[in-house]
Amino acid sequence: MPLYAPSPALRGRQLAADLGLGAWLVLWVLVARTVHGAVLALAEPGRAVEDLGASVAGSMSSAATAAQDVPVVGDDLAAPFEALGSAGGSVGGAGQAAQDAVGTLATVLAVVLVVLPVGWLLLRWLPWRVQWVRAAGAARRLAAADPAVLAARALATAPLGRLADLPPGTADAWRAGDPAATHALAAVELDRLGLPADTLAGGGRPLGLR
Incomplete structure (x- = not known):
């Protein structure tokens, strides 16, 4: 199933829309990376607190070990250092928690900066692209099997200016079952979808169609 119209004009718009979506995605990925790095910079105080807590805990642990070597009162002397070491460990844990929260x-x-804007545009781009693929596939099948349906749709939905370009009496001829008029009107609908007139069974653009 083709993803792009044979018509250069419509294919150009489709390619521009696809490239625009890709550029939009890249833009917001770059924005998200910049914001991610900027927010991570806020983790530096937490990292400093963690380092300070680890340093205090290490120093107090060494001091407690040395105090325990003092005869008789070693355990009593070590207790305050051990308490300070425990407090330092708690401070380091708080610093790590702050870093985790910032991360x-x-x-x-x-994620939000990528999902929201890209999802917003994707919800507009995807239905348009899928609708054309489905409509073009259906039009190709109808062009081969029943172009009268395409002719009827052209009469109902084609711009008046486009219908006015057809030879006079085309609608009356179509109602009378004239194959040339049916092909002329069907070609209008195919042209709207960016499909060539030779998609029709029998091929070619009918004589008299401007």
Whole structure:
């Protein structure tokens, strides 16, 4: 099933829309990466707090070990250092938690910045592209099997200016069952979909069609 119209004009619009969607996606991915990096910079204070807590915990642990070597009162002397070391570990844990929260926020913001704008455009681009693919496929089948249906649709939906370009009496001739008039009107509908007139059974554009 073709994804692009044979008509250069419509195919150009389809390609422009597809490239526009790709560019839109790349733009918002770049924006999301920039925001992600900027938000992650907010984790630096948490990293500093974690490093400070780890340093305090290490120093107090060393001091507690040294204090325990003091005869008789070693355990009593080590207890305050051990408590300070435990507090330092808690401070380091708080710093790590802050970093995790910032990392989660950065990831969520990056995802939202890609999903929302790209999804908004995709919901407009995809139905338009799918609708054309389905309509073009149906038109090809009708052109080969029953062009009268395409002729009827052209009479109902084609711009008046396009219908006015047809030879006078085309509608009356179509109602009378004239194959040339049927092909002329069907060609109008095919042209709207960017399909060539030779898609019709028998091929070619009817004589007298401007």
